[in-house]
Amino acid sequence: MTEDARRVFRMDNEVLAFRFTATVSDRAGLAPRERLADPARLKMWLGAAGLGVTDVSQTDLENAVELREVIYRVGSxxxxxxxxxxxDVRTLNAMAAAGHAKAVLRHERAGWNLTETDPxxxxxxVLAADAIHILGGPDRSRIKNCEGPGCAGLFLDTSRGANRRWCSMNTCGNKVKKSRITAR
Structure with missing residues (x-):
């Protein structure tokens, strides 16, 4: 992942589809921030997620934003x-069916071969199929929205007691803890 991608996107969610929904930050805040502002940003995110493509059109960006919002609404x-x-379910299923990526093992890592015609x-x-796997899988009761101030991001609570409250301890959890210390 490039340094630019690390600065622009949050890539710390364990679930690929939920990582994609984090391309809007502060969803529950006063001013949500769109991180997929143009096709170049989508290309950057896809590359950082291991789904590198050579070119992204405005239509591709619009389709990606539609998918992202569907995943977020269904997860929430x-x-x-x-x-x-x-x-939303029809859209998610249609986008999953439209993809023709093949899973591959490269250099002992899982990856994807995308077609040349419509990468x-x-x-x-791939993102839609990942969402379907999580949203319809055995752990769907562990899907939560972050309780961090302004966040509301999706995450899969894998804690033993199923009592996790934040999408990431490094971001939202720390913000809450810092605000508690400051309040004292």
């Missing part, structure tokens, strides 16, 4: 115990 509905919107759709298909 599951976290809240709410019904899923059928349109961005393939990459979005």
């Amino acid at each position: 509905a599951i976290a809240a115990g709410e019904q899923l919107e059928p349109k 961005v759709s393939d990459a979005l298909g």
